[in-house]
Amino acid sequence: xxxxxxxxxxxxxxxxxxxxxxxxxxxxxxxxxxxxxxxxxxxxxxxxxxxxxxxxxxxxxxxxxxxxxxxxxxxxxxxxxxxxxxxxxxxxxxxxxxxxxxxxxxxxxxxxxxxxxxxxxxxxxxxxxxxxxxxxxxxxxxxxxxxxxxxxxxxxxxxxxxxxxxxxxxxxxxxxxxxxxxxxxxxxxxxxxxxxxxxxxxxxxxxxxxxxxxxxxxxxxxxxxxxxxxxxxxxxxxxxxxxxxxxxxxxxxxxxxxxxxxxxxxxxxxxxxxxxxxxxxxxxxxxxxxxxxxxxxxxxxxxxxxxxxxxxxxxxxxxxxxxxxxxxxxxxxxxxxxxxxxxxxxxxxxxxxxxxxxxxxxxxxxxxxxxxxxxxxxxxxxxxxxxxxxxxxxxxxxxxxxxxxxxxxxxxxxxxxxxxxxxxxxxxxxxxxxxxxxxxxxxxxxxxxxxxxxxxxxxxxxxxx
Ligand code: ADP
Numbered sequence: 001x002x003x004x005x006x007x008x009x010x011x012x013x014x015x016x017x018x019x020x021x022x023x024x025x026x027x028x029x030x031x032x033x034x035x036x037x038x039x040x041x042x043x044x045x046x047x048x049x050x051x052x053x054x055x056x057x058x059x060x061x062x063x064x065x066x067x068x069x070x071x072x073x074x075x076x077x078x079x080x081x082x083x084x085x086x087x088x089x090x091x092x093x094x095x096x097x098x099x100x101x102x103x104x105x106x107x108x109x110x111x112x113x114x115x116x117x118x119x120x121x122x123x124x125x126x127x128x129x130x131x132x133x134x135x136x137x138x139x140x141x142x143x144x145x146x147x148x149x150x151x152x153x154x155x156x157x158x159x160x161x162x163x164x165x166x167x168x169x170x171x172x173x174x175x176x177x178x179x180x181x182x183x184x185x186x187x188x189x190x191x192x193x194x195x196x197x198x199x200x201x202x203x204x205x206x207x208x209x210x211x212x213x214x215x216x217x218x219x220x221x222x223x224x225x226x227x228x229x230x231x232x233x234x235x236x237x238x239x240x241x242x243x244x245x246x247x248x249x250x251x252x253x254x255x256x257x258x259x260x261x262x263x264x265x266x267x268x269x270x271x272x273x274x275x276x277x278x279x280x281x282x283x284x285x286x287x288x289x290x291x292x293x294x295x296x297x298x299x300x301x302x303x304x305x306x307x308x309x310x311x312x313x314x315x316x317x318x319x320x321x322x323x324x325x326x327x328x329x330x331x332x333x334x335x336x337x338x339x340x341x342x343x344x345x346x347x348x349x350x351x352x353x354x355x356x357x358x359x360x361x362x363x364x365x366x367x368x369x370x371x372x373x374x375x376x377x378x379x380x381x382x383x384x385x386x387x388x389x390x391x392x393x394x395x396x397x398x399x400x401x402x403x404x405x406x407x408x409x410x411x412x413x414x415x416x417x418x419x420x421x422x423x424x425x426x427x428x429x430x431x432x433x434x435x436x437x438x439x440x441x442x443x444x445x446x447x448x449x450x451x452x453x454x455x456x457x458x459x460x461x462x463x464x465x
Pocket of ligand 1: 075204234
């Protein structure tokens with residue numbers, strides 16, 4: 001009787017139930033094809049009976065894999081919301097308790113509630129906290145975790161294929177999960193959710209903008225293009241911060257500027273959490289600033305979209321985004337002068353390193369761009385663009401190869417001199433760009449060109465080769 005009363009109370013007050021979850025797929029943006037897979041999971045609830053009759057296997061568990069903030073939790077809620085079922089959630093780090101048995105009993109309680117309130121989605125956040133391969137953790141902590149994991153396995157097996165309770169778990173490390181967890185009938189379905197690309201970011205920004213007073217002409221593309229590497233959680237935050245800025249200034253609409261500013265703040269926050277020394281920031285800033293400052297001197301290369309020193313998009317350093325005609329460039333349709341200008345820009349980091357740190361203290365930060373310059377210089381010579389003509393037909397004659405290299409070297413030398421000269425002439429501009437980069441981590445097109453206007457000494461030199 002005591003037990004029955006307790007159970008009745010439990011039924012009235014489920015601990016792990018999230019009330020008022022009203023998320024729909026339309027609240028999750030930038031999913032692309034992943035959405036289809038999730039729609040199928042919804043059907044496991046809505047069409048459970050049909051599926052069972054036809055012998056379609058209904059999974060017990062689905063694993064959402066991907067970095068933090070890409071929307072895994074949001075998606076799990078959207079599945080519950082679309083299917084119109086209850087949503088139970090727990091973070092696996094809550095399972096990991098010091099006292100043996102606590103984790104296991106929480107898992108039991110969670111599934112008990114989910115079953116009593118079925119159909120339901122059980123969401124387990126950070127599954128790897130409890131699902132790490134067994135035997136990896138020694139001592140009593142490991143023992144406790146094993147008990148919890150075993151309990152989870154038992155619960156998963158209890159619902160397999162019935163379409164009443166479906167477990168969705170999230171992890172950033174599917175590779176370290178205990179093999180028992182990913183066996184057929186358990187988490188046998190993996191869905192990867194990557195960081196959003198450019199268009200994905202535009203869509204996510206727009207979803208969050210729906211509930212805000214946005215100016216009509218907001219340029220979401222501009223915001224998306226300076227937020228490379230950011231996830232949904234960060235993009236959502238940008239909109240919130242922009243709204244606060246608007247209110248603070250007593251305005252009634254959120255503008256593109258509000259968003260760009262908020263994006264920079266978000267980025268700074270993100271980067272402050274990373275550990276680069278000030279000296280490294282400075283070095284990278286000089287590297288990127290040099291390319292941008294040299295490039296504004298050249299008609300084909302001055303269309304700079306933004307300059308950044310934040311490590312992202314898989315790059316160690318920052319980068320300068322040029323809006324140039326890449327097709328023209330790849331097809332070798334650049335004019336002789338543009339190709340030389342390109343080589344000069346690629347040598348700017350090396351020249352800046354010499355000017356700002358001195359020959360004795362050279363780093364290797366410019367290695368990649370110097371390689372670009374080298375190969376472009378060979379293209380230049382082989383393409384017959386230099387004074388001396390080396391047609392491709394001569395390519396295999398060994399003594400000519402030496403000549404070609406010498407000629408390429410001459411081109412590199414000339415361009416290097418030019419890069420140095422342009423940098424020296426624009427020291428004030430360089431210092432301004434470097435300082436702003438260190439402070440803000442990235443400069444928008446407008447910010448960069450404002451500095452050029454204030455401090456630049458730009459007048460394109462006549463072709464020198
Ligand atoms: P994860 O579970 O992957 O760590 P969350 O689902 O907790 O990420 O995301 C946190 C918040 O970020 C969400 O509540 C939502 O506001 C926003 N968000 C993340 N991804 C998206 C997305 N694809 N579309 C819209 N909003 C998103």
